[in-house]
Amino acid sequence: MFQNILEKKLKINFLNFSNCYAFEISDFLDDFQFSEIKNNLPDFKKKDIESVNFKSNNKADQHKNKIYMNELDQENYKKFVNNNLILNEFAQIFKNPKMNNFFLRSLYFEILKSRIYDPKNFIKFLLRKNLTVNKKSESFLHKIFYNDIYTTFEIAYMANGAQSFPHTDGMKKILSLLLYFPDDDISEEQSKNLGTSFYNSNEFNLTGKGKNKINSLEESDNFKKRNKIIGTFPFKKKNLYGFIKSHKSWHSVEPFFIHDNFVRRNININILLV
Numbered sequence: 064m065f066q067n068i069l070e071k072k073l074k075i076n077f078l079n080f081s082n083c084y085a086f087e088i089s090d091f092l093d094d095f096q097f098s099e100i101k102n103n104l105p106d107f108k109k110k111d112i113e114s115v116n117f118k119s120n121n122k123a124d125q126h127k128n129k130i131y132m133n134e135l136d137q138e139n140y141k142k143f144v145n146n147n148l149i150l151n152e153f154a155q156i157f158k159n160p161k162m163n164n165f166f167l168r169s170l171y172f173e174i175l176k177s178r179i180y181d182p183k184n185f186i187k188f189l190l191r192k193n194l195t196v197n198k199k200s201e202s203f204l205h206k207i208f209y210n211d212i213y214t215t216f217e218i219a220y221m222a223n224g225a226q227s228f229p230h231t232d233g234m235k236k237i238l239s240l241l242l243y244f245p246d247d248d249i250s251e252e253q254s255k256n257l258g259t260s261f262y263n264s265n266e267f268n269l270t271g272k273g274k275n276k277i278n279s280l281e282e283s284d285n286f287k288k289r290n291k292i293i294g295t296f297p298f299k300k301k302n303l304y305g306f307i308k309s310h311k312s313w314h315s316v317e318p319f320f321i322h323d324n325f326v327r328r329n330i331n332i333n334i335l336l337v
Contacts, residue, residue: 064149065096065156075169080294081261083312084173087296091242091303101244101300103149104328105132109222112326115139125283128225131331133217144218154216157240157332160195163212166238166334167193170307174237177309180269181234184336199337212237213337221327227316228283229262229290233271236308240332243298246325253321258296259304262313266290269310283315292317 068091078085092100112130132139144150156162167174171188178185187210194209205211221227232239245254266289268275277283290313296304306312319327 064099065153068156069159069161073165078294081306082263083261083306083309084170084177085261085294085296085306086304088303090301092301097301099149100153103147104218104244105143107220107326109324109326112220112222125226125228128222130220131217133215144216157216158195158214163193163195163214163334167212170238173307177307180310187336211337213335215333215335217331217333219329219331221316223321223323223325224318225327226318228277229286229313229315230277231268231271231310231312232308234269235335235337236333237336238305238307238334240303240305240334241296242303242330243300244328245298245300249321254298256295256317257298257319257327259314260292260295260317262290263293264290264311264313266313267310
């Protein structure tokens with residue numbers, strides 16, 4: 064069902080509002096593929112999220128009203144992704160070396176520029192060949208010649224009132240890819256702030272840790288007073304959105320209030336240098 068994606072001539076269109084090479088690929092999915100994925104996503108309601116996420120009622124915690132299903136959440140990932148023919152097939156498309164090679168080659172110079180303050184990984188990208196793997200190799204000779212590239216596939220749910228604090232992502236992240244699954248009954252006005260937002264910030268945070276990491280609602284509010292949002296991905300179906308991790312790739316999901324039973328659904332694909 065999804066094999067044709069690997070054969071498409073995908074066109075990356077950079078969006079000029081971000082300082083971390085944000086981009087979109089229009090009509091990454093066709094109508095049938097989009098509908099099949101959407102119909103096979105777990106039908107999680109707010110009460111389901113609350114039953115799984117013990118932080119869901121902590122108003123000061125950015126993980127309230129949220130749940131992620133990825134390889135780290137082995138039980139739910141196996142149940143809802145591995146055991147689902149549609150979702151598992153789609154996940155394997157992004158783990159295919161051909162897909163990884165497309166992004167890493169197409170964005171090679173932008174990735175290098177984004178790693179200019181990270182000499183170790185800058186040299187790795189400059190001198191080594193990228194190799195898609197299922198796990199990191201410990202072979203000495205392998206490490207001399209190859210970068211181990213690992214892709215994670217994640218389904219994310221955010222119930223009404225949820226948010227993600229501004230952050231730049233961890234060191235292993237090379238590239239983030241996102242697919243959105245908007246409800247049919249929400250208006251364009253309601254959906255305009257549901258995508259990932261980017262900040263025009265020069266605050267340096269390469270590692271995703273340290274003094275500039277946002278750990279609390281107060282720190283998030285203070286960051287937003289110092290820095291302004293310069294653009295937000297459209298929360299549109301079928302398009303693939305993405306951006307390159309850097310020392311200033313500050314992004315967030317802003318608090319949203321649609322209606323009590325609303326759940327924001329998207330798929331996150333992370334390409335990592337492990």
